[in-house]
Amino acid sequence: MNKRQFALTALMTVLFITGTSFFVYFPVNTSNKENSGFVLASLPYAYDALEPYIDARTMEIHHSRHHAAYVNNLNRALEGTPSINLPLETLMGSISKYSMAVRNNGGGHYNHELFWNIMNPKGGGEPSGELAEKIRKTFGSFQQMKEEFNKAAMGQFGSGWAWLIVQNGKLKITATPNQDNPLMDVVSEKGYPLMGVDVWEHAYYLKYQNRRGDYVSAFWNLINWPYVTERYNEAMKKGW
Numbered sequence: 166m167n168k169r170q171f172a173l174t175a176l177m178t179v180l181f182i183t184g185t186s187f188f189v190y191f192p193v194n195t196s197n198k199e200n201s202g203f204v205l206a207s208l209p210y211a212y213d214a215l216e217p218y219i220d221a222r223t224m225e226i227h228h229s230r231h232h233a234a235y236v237n238n239l240n241r242a243l244e245g246t247p248s249i250n251l252p253l254e255t256l257m258g259s260i261s262k263y264s265m266a267v268r269n270n271g272g273g274h275y276n277h278e279l280f281w282n283i284m285n286p287k288g289g290g291e292p293s294g295e296l297a298e299k300i301r302k303t304f305g306s307f308q309q310m311k312e313e314f315n316k317a318a319m320g321q322f323g324s325g326w327a328w329l330i331v332q333n334g335k336l337k338i339t340a341t342p343n344q345d346n347p348l349m350d351v352v353s354e355k356g357y358p359l360m361g362v363d364v365w366e367h368a369y370y371l372k373y374q375n376r377r378g379d380y381v382s383a384f385w386n387l388i389n390w391p392y393v394t395e396r397y398n399e400a401m402k403k404g405w
């Protein structure tokens with residue numbers, strides 16, 4: 166091999182390796198759009214936007230690994246079936262007809278999408294308007310609602326979620342295990358979730374370790390009340 170041939174071979178090798186790794190790390194999405202299934206949306210804010218209440222590393226792992234896995238596994242479980250095109254809320258409402266994989270990963274997808282949107286770096290405080298009035302009428306005060314919600318979050322043994330829901334036109338606080346949620350036709354307390362807190366350890370362990378209570382307290386500083394109020398209005402309009 167002369168110098169020129171060597172240079173050419175080296176160049177081709179580099180191009181081949183680069184091309185291969187490019188293909189490996191950035192695979193082209195060839196699935197057709199009509200049947201592309203469920204999609205992991207970007208967070209509505211940066212990974213570090215919820216500091217100091219929820220740290221950037223937790224947010225990044227939680228969104229880009231945990232939530233991404235729920236979406237991928239849900240698509241895998243429904244691949245080739247018409248259900249892959251169902252609205253997520255519709256799927257939740259008839260979850261008893263599906264496998265545990267669909268229940269766990271579909272719930273995981275729905276719950277996390279909701280969770281990201283009910284938080285905001287400019288959140289916190291208290292709601293106003295009709296929702297505020299309804300909270301006062303139902304629980305006595307905002308403070309009492311908060312205490313009941315915290316109790317549900319602390320009382321959920323192991324992994325799960327605590328919720329504020331609309332049930333038959335009334336507000337209620339509930340909790341569900343694993344990735345179940347109040348929209349599912351398999352849970353005992355059905356309703357429309359206005360907000361929920363993820364009490365799986367992956368949601369808080371890096372920053373709070375076993376101090377779930379500190380994490381849930383911090384969560385109140387992030388609640389996006391305008392969005393929760395929107396959900397309340399929607400739930401009432403839809404007759405939940």
Ligand code: MN3
Nearest residue numbers: 231363365368
């Ligand atoms: Mn989670």
